[in-house]
Amino acid sequence: MTRTAIVTGAARGIGAATAIRLAADGHAVAVLDLDASSCADTVATIEGAGGRAFAVGADVADAEGVQAAVDLVTARLGAPTILVNNAGIIRDNLLFKMTEDDWDSVLSVHLRGAFLMSRAVQKHQVEAGWGRIVNLSSTSALGNRGQANYSAAKAGMQGLTKTLAFELGRYGVTANAIAPGFIVTDMTRATAERIGVGFDDFVAHAAKEIPVGRAGEPTDIAAAASFFVSEEAGFVSGQVLYVAGGPTS
Numbered sequence: 001m002t003r004t005a006i007v008t009g010a011a012r013g014i015g016a017a018t019a020i021r022l023a024a025d026g027h028a029v030a031v032l033d034l035d036a037s038s039c040a041d042t043v044a045t046i047e048g049a050g051g052r053a054f055a056v057g058a059d060v061a062d063a064e065g066v067q068a069a070v071d072l073v074t075a076r077l078g079a080p081t082i083l084v085n086n087a088g089i090i091r092d093n094l095l096f097k098m099t100e101d102d103w104d105s106v107l108s109v110h111l112r113g114a115f116l117m118s119r120a121v122q123k124h125q126v127e128a129g130w131g132r133i134v135n136l137s138s139t140s141a142l143g144n145r146g147q148a149n150y151s152a153a154k155a156g157m158q159g160l161t162k163t164l165a166f167e168l169g170r171y172g173v174t175a176n177a178i179a180p181g182f183i184v185t186d187m188t189r190a191t192a193e194r195i196g197v198g199f200d201d202f203v204a205h206a207a208k209e210i211p212v213g214r215a216g217e218p219t220d221i222a223a224a225a226s227f228f229v230s231e232e233a234g235f236v237s238g239q240v241l242y243v244a245g246g247p248t249s
């Protein structure tokens with residue numbers, strides 16, 4: 001069945017791959033990112049494959065912007081019943097060097113963003129008696145040096161997911177989280193730059209530690225999202241799926 005999906009942070013990386021995958025699965029996809037023009041490539045890829053997509057610009061941490069974006073998507077593609085909260089940023093630093101702005105901005109985009117988007121979209125899901133929410137967590141939720149802000153946000157995404165599952169289950173809405181390990185995107189590229197390591201070396205080093213012997217690709221995460229939002233995943237809710245090429249500990 002064709003649904004309307006919103007994927008946040010879908011201009012590139014995991015969000016773009018997920019938007020493209022959900023469109024290939026037959027859904028109409030709102031490709032949301034900070035700037036609508038940055039979504040052009042994702043939209044063109046979807047439309048080039050015969051799918052339906054719409055670019056929308058919004059800051060997920062801004063309540064008014066989120067509501068306006070969800071209203072716009074509803075008018076253009078129909079009421080959204082699938083939501084993938086993927087938008088994210090990193091501001092890594094050891095605790096003693098981490099600024100309040102580093103902390104607030106990371107918590108704001110990931111957690112406040114997922115809260116605001118979920119609150120705006122659940123109205124349509126409850127009305128439809130069907131919905132799917134997928135939140136992007138991370139293996140960093142288990143703790144990671146230099147990521148006090150990010151790991152707190154990603155652990156928070158897991159708590160949010162489980163609570164959404166409890167509250168919305170009776171309306172036919174499931175909520176699940178995907179916790180990726182190392183995925184090749186601009187985000188991991190930025191980490192390599194910050195620590196002064198060439199990206200190829202960084203990826204090769206990461207791959208050595210991963211049981212399946214390779215780094216993850218955005219499509220690895222998109223495949224998991226595709227399952228969680230599918231019709232047949234309706235009895236799977238409140239779960240955290242680590243997609244990391246192996247067990248996490």
Ligand code: NAP
Pocket residue numbers: 008009010011012013014015032033034035038058059060061085086087088089109113136137138139179180181182183184185186187188
């Ligand atoms: P990415 O390549 O940096 O893409 C993130 C996207 O989110 C960008 O297009 C960015 O837009 C957008 N964004 C940032 N702030 C936003 C805001 N306030 N409102 C709307 N959009 C915003 O990151 P990625 O690697 O694909 O990561 C996607 C998600 O997976 C994130 O939640 C990340 O934490 C999570 N994750 C990634 C990895 C990994 O190894 N890559 C591992 C675990 C979890 P701009 O380009 O305009 O900033």
